[in-house]
Amino acid sequence: MAKGGYGWSLDGALPVIEDHSRAKHDVLRAYLINYLRILAQHPRSEGIRVTLVDGFAGGGRYRTESGEEVSGSPLVLLEALQEARALVAMDRKQRGIRTPYVIDAHVHLVEQNRSTCAFLRKVIADSSLASSSDTRVTIHGNDFHRALPGILKDIQDRQRRNGRSVFILDQYGWSQVNLDAVKQIFAELPYAEVFLTWMIDNLINFLSEQMIDKLNPALQRTGLGQAITAEQLLAIKQTDSGLDGDLAWRRAIQTLMTGQIRASSGAAFSTPFYIVPRNSRRGYWLLHLARHWRANEEMKRIHWESNNLHHPGGAGFNMLGYLGNHGQLAFDNRFDEHAHQATRDALRRDIPQRMSQLHSPIRFGDLVQLTANETPARLDQLQEAVFALSRERQLTVTTQSGATRRGAHSIASEDLIELPTQLWLLPN
Numbered sequence: 172m173a174k175g176g177y178g179w180s181l182d183g184a185l186p187v188i189e190d191h192s193r194a195k196h197d198v199l200r201a202y203l204i205n206y207l208r209i210l211a212q213h214p215r216s217e218g219i220r221v222t223l224v225d226g227f228a229g230g231g232r233y234r235t236e237s238g239e240e241v242s243g244s245p246l247v248l249l250e251a252l253q254e255a256r257a258l259v260a261m262d263r264k265q266r267g268i269r270t271p272y273v274i275d276a277h278v279h280l281v282e283q284n285r286s287t288c289a290f291l292r293k294v295i296a297d298s299s300l301a302s303s304s305d306t307r308v309t310i311h312g313n314d315f316h317r318a319l320p321g322i323l324k325d326i327q328d329r330q331r332r333n334g335r336s337v338f339i340l341d342q343y344g345w346s347q348v349n350l351d352a353v354k355q356i357f358a359e360l361p362y363a364e365v366f367l368t369w370m371i372d373n374l375i376n377f378l379s380e381q382m383i384d385k386l387n388p389a390l391q392r393t394g395l396g397q398a399i400t401a402e403q404l405l406a407i408k409q410t411d412s413g414l415d416g417d418l419a420w421r422r423a424i425q426t427l428m429t430g431q432i433r434a435s436s437g438a439a440f441s442t443p444f445y446i447v448p449r450n451s452r453r454g455y456w457l458l459h460l461a462r463h464w465r466a467n468e469e470m471k472r473i474h475w476e477s478n479n480l481h482h483p484g485g486a487g488f489n490m491l492g493y494l495g496n497h498g499q500l501a502f503d504n505r506f507d508e509h510a511h512q513a514t515r516d517a518l519r520r521d522i523p524q525r526m527s528q529l530h531s532p533i534r535f536g537d538l539v540q541l542t543a544n545e546t547p548a549r550l551d552q553l554q555e556a557v558f559a560l561s562r563e564r565q566l567t568v569t570t571q572s573g574a575t576r577r578g579a580h581s582i583a584s585e586d587l588i589e590l591p592t593q594l595w596l597l598p599n
């Protein structure tokens with residue numbers, strides 16, 4: 172809803188960047204570099220074509236409180252491409268691969284505001300990164316939704332095989348991106364990945380009788396109007412009368428909305444970390460949406476590696492869980508050693524419980540996919556928890572040939588996990 176935000180103009184001062192934007196840029200940069208390095212791993216491959224789309228690009232430059240100039244997301248994309256090219260060349264040299272590798276990138280930058288777009292054009296014209304022979308930059312002074320069909324066509328024409336692409340939809344507030352557009356991206360490009368920011372606190376703080384007439388059209392604009400109404404959200408807010416009611420209804424609304432955003436966008440996987448940047452109290456979602464589990468796993472790895480953001484939520488299969496017994500935050504995940512321990516302990520409790528709810532053995536890979544949207548845990552953490560449980564005889568793990576596993580990280584997708592007979596009746 173809130174239009175607010177940064178302002179760029181050719182004759183004005185640079186806007187001062189907020190903490191949460193810097194934290195987001197760090198995650199984005201780390202993710203893109205990792206993404207491009209993974210694509211480049213095949214030794215016989217000579218290169219890839221990839222498209223990066225910044226759908227809400229902004230002006231491309233900021234300054235910090237202390238006056239230092241820093242990059243906006245368009246430059247973060249170009250810097251990530253440059254860094255990835257250097258790292259891929261180094262990786263391949265170390266592996267003795269002589270074939271040069273080309274990352275042929277098309278970067279689409281979309282910015283609707285005329286003055287911001289003029290500023291962006293200048294920033295890009297002045298950047299040497301935008302004139303690399305392997306990078307083409309197209310700037311669209313347009314609404315993202317209007318520019319999207321042309322961008323999708325460009326990707327399909329240029330990358331007929333798989334249309335690998337990353338879309339960054341960094342809106343102000345929460346109601347500027349229509350999820351039908353995200354659905355169209357996934358329908359036409361199954362290998363696309365989408366970063367979507369969603370200022371959930373703006374919506375929650377606005378929720379009142381007086382705002383219903385404004386919230387319903389905003390929900391319609393996002394494409395959630397059929398699934399969620401403002402009256403429904405308000406009813407959730409008003410039903411809780413407990414002492415710690417604030418956290419309870421916030422949690423209920425957040426759980427409802429993440430599920431609906433994933434469903435309405437056509438993504439199979441999302442990482443709904445509720446991000447509270449260090450030094451800031453303003454929380455928001457940095458959603459990573461994808462159709463493939465592997466992309467979800469890589470996003471979680473980046474959160475654990477960069478750990479400059481935190482997620483106040485559950486550690487096991489209760490990632491959105493806010494409440495402890497007395498309504499306090501159940502756990503504040505800072506993606507650090509303490510969070511690692513808490514995740515391990517929670518998984519050791521939650522996995523047998525989930526198994527008993529399922530009432531049947533399950534392949535390890537299926538358990539991983541089934542719980543991907545519920546847990547911050549990475550694959551290796553799930554492997555370690557399952558292995559520890561098997562050593563404690565709370566589970567059995569059997570390979571396809573009927574053998575047992577000797578190490579956690581050798582647990583494979585096809586391995587069958589079962590509860591010992593006496594544990595199938597564990598209370599839920």
Ligand SMILES: C[S@@+](CC[C@H](N)C(=O)[O-])C[C@H]1O[C@@H](n2cnc3c(N)ncnc32)[C@H](O)[C@@H]1O
Binds near residue numbers: 192243287
């Ligand atoms: C949060 S700012 C972007 C910040 C930028 N992504 C960064 O990280 O440096 C959102 C930008 O989207 C632009 N915008 C708003 N609605 C838009 C739309 N429908 N299509 C394209 N741009 C839009 C705004 O003018 C604003 O510059």
